[in-house]
Amino acid sequence: MITASHNPVEDNGVKMVEPDGGMLPQAFEPIATELANCSSDEEVASVLRDRVMATPATTSAHGAHAVERGALTVLVGHDTRPSAPALMAAALAGVRALGVHAHSCGCVTTPQLHFLVYLANNPGSGGSSGSSATAATAAATGPVAPPLQAYYDTILGAFLTLMQQQQQPGSSSGSGSSTTAAAPDVVYVDCANGVGAAQLQPLVPALAGVGITLALRNTGSGAAAGLLNHTCGADYVQKERLPPSDFADVPAGARCCSVDGDADRLVYFSPGDASSSGMRLWDGDKVAMLAAVFIRDLMSQLPAELLEGIQVCCVQTAYANGASTAYLTDVLKLPVVCTPTGVKYLHEAAHGADLGVYFESNGHGTVLFSPALRERLAAAAGSHPAAAQLLLLSRLINQTVGDAISGLLLVELILRRKGWSLAQWQSLYTDLPSRQLKLKVADRNSITTADAERVCVSPAGLQEAINAIVAKVPQGRAFARPSGTEDAVRVYAEATTQEAADGLAREVARAVYDLAGGVGPRP
Ligand SMILES: CC(=O)N[C@H]1[C@@H](OP(=O)(O)O)O[C@H](CO)[C@@H](O)[C@@H]1O
Numbered sequence: 001m002i003t004a005s006h007n008p009v010e011d012n013g014v015k016m017v018e019p020d021g022g023m024l025p026q027a028f029e030p031i032a033t034e035l036a037n038c039s040s041d042e043e044v045a046s047v048l049r050d051r052v053m054a055t056p057a058t059t060s061a062h063g064a065h066a067v068e069r070g071a072l073t074v075l076v077g078h079d080t081r082p083s084a085p086a087l088m089a090a091a092l093a094g095v096r097a098l099g100v101h102a103h104s105c106g107c108v109t110t111p112q113l114h115f116l117v118y119l120a121n122n123p124g125s126g127g128s129s130g131s132s133a134t135a136a137t138a139a140a141t142g143p144v145a146p147p148l149q150a151y152y153d154t155i156l157g158a159f160l161t162l163m164q165q166q167q168q169p170g171s172s173s174g175s176g177s178s179t180t181a182a183a184p185d186v187v188y189v190d191c192a193n194g195v196g197a198a199q200l201q202p203l204v205p206a207l208a209g210v211g212i213t214l215a216l217r218n219t220g221s222g223a224a225a226g227l228l229n230h231t232c233g234a235d236y237v238q239k240e241r242l243p244p245s246d247f248a249d250v251p252a253g254a255r256c257c258s259v260d261g262d263a264d265r266l267v268y269f270s271p272g273d274a275s276s277s278g279m280r281l282w283d284g285d286k287v288a289m290l291a292a293v294f295i296r297d298l299m300s301q302l303p304a305e306l307l308e309g310i311q312v313c314c315v316q317t318a319y320a321n322g323a324s325t326a327y328l329t330d331v332l333k334l335p336v337v338c339t340p341t342g343v344k345y346l347h348e349a350a351h352g353a354d355l356g357v358y359f360e361s362n363g364h365g366t367v368l369f370s371p372a373l374r375e376r377l378a379a380a381a382g383s384h385p386a387a388a389q390l391l392l393l394s395r396l397i398n399q400t401v402g403d404a405i406s407g408l409l410l411v412e413l414i415l416r417r418k419g420w421s422l423a424q425w426q427s428l429y430t431d432l433p434s435r436q437l438k439l440k441v442a443d444r445n446s447i448t449t450a451d452a453e454r455v456c457v458s459p460a461g462l463q464e465a466i467n468a469i470v471a472k473v474p475q476g477r478a479f480a481r482p483s484g485t486e487d488a489v490r491v492y493a494e495a496t497t498q499e500a501a502d503g504l505a506r507e508v509a510r511a512v513y514d515l516a517g518g519v520g521p522r523p
């Protein structure tokens with residue numbers, strides 16, 4: 001997938017999708033770094049020959065045995081960047097030079113490409129009408145590109161079925177009042193001027209059919225088209241806590257959401273008054289809680305023996321607001337696992353359970369259902385409506401990777417099913433005030449961490465200094481870690497007041513600056 005996600009339009013990047021639809025295996029990262037740092041074509045060729053071609057595929061859907069190159073197909077997609085067509089041509093030429101089929105999926109979202117790769121290798125599993133044709137062709141010639149329609153048939157199809165069940169009188173639709181009275185007619189969607197604009201379009205007529213008007217903004221088209229991710233998109237809204245461009249006329253309190261440039265992140269927000277202050281945010285933590293509440297409700301309607309031995313787990317990072325962690329453990333009584341930052345870690349941990357809910361605060365995440373759980377649900381679907389609904393949820397929710405389109409449908413389904421307004425969703429728990437800062441140091445890798453990045457191991461004395469600072473702040477929590485994506489050290493702090501959280505973050509940043517070789521002005 002040729003994309004630089006939420007980053008500025010002039011950046012570029014690539015995300016690799018494994019044959020099972022998953023993310024790049026971690027073992028491949030050092031090789032990818034080597035490739036990215038090559039300074040000449042010759043060097044690229046030699047790294048490809050000596051390192052890439054010499055590394056056996058680990059998670060190939062075909063198993064460890066060698067596969068005829070001519071039987072392989074690589075699917076390539078791209079985002080809306082002006083650099084995409086040239087990079088796409090290069091990628092296709094590179095794949096074909098190896099004697100491997102290359103197929104352009106065109107301008108798609110990252111999660112759509114993950115889904116298509118999964119479906120190409122697991123024909124028939126999408127639950128779409130088109131997939132049986134795909135299965136027949138695949139048997140004859142190896143994986144071929146399934147039509148993008150298969151994505152909508154699966155994800156949107158499951159959403160519409162769940163919505164229709166809700167609207168049938170007397171349907172068993174989970175707990176909570178199933179009134180739609182609290183749901184507004186219009187959901188304003190900030191498409192970040194990215195791929196989401198075109199790919200959300202098929203949802204517009206489909207959702208209109210169930211009474212939801214999607215108003216797409218920042219679609220990257222028209223005379224005043226904005227720039228990709230520029231003052232818009234999920235990353236901007238979540239980090240700046242500001243409504244995106246082109247939302248000035250959206251009424252205060254309206255239901256809005258924002259996706260990032262490649263549509264794998266989703267946050268909800270509601271504009272405040274004219275001064276832009278008072279914008280409210282429903283971040284990845286809030287989406288995770290909503291999903292967890294709903295799934296827990298459905299599971300509680302199933303006979304205990306059906307769920308015997310089934311493990312449910314919620315996965316967060318240290319950036320998850322402490323109030324959300326407390327809500328999961330104290331109110332929902334669900335086990336919580338904390339992993340290092342980065343979806344690859346959360347995804348892996350969620351895979352360890354039968355039902356794994358994972359979201360980063362920045363809006364990237366999904367809910368994974370194990371094959372064993374899906375089998376049990378399928379067997380019970382005829383006799384237990386809640387099992388049938390959970391099974392449909394596993395189709396509505398992209399099982400390969402976090403997906404803003406699938407996430408939007410999930411949130412809208414749950415809010416309507418529960419009859420909840422944004423305010424009721426917000427009131428599940430109250431976030432502790434928090435602050436994130438970043439600073440530069442001479443070498444960020446001089447900071448090493450343990451315990452899912454919550455403790456600094458080096459440089460010597462840093463953790464002791466952080467402990468002493470945190471101890472002075474009631475209910476304070478803070479940590480510092482080197483960013484994996486930027487040349488910076490990130491500091492996170494939370495406390496019972498915004499002032500205390502701000503002060504705590506500043507003090508910790510100063511300790512990092514003093515003990516880890518800060519560069520530039522002291523925070
Ligand atoms: C605090 C924060 O938002 N960190 C982001 C950021 O990672 P860093 O390692 O913090 O730079 O980029 C990652 C990739 O997009 C994302 O997964 C992660 O959540």
Ligand SMILES: [Mg+2]
Nearest residue numbers: 005006260264
């Ligand atoms: Mg992204």
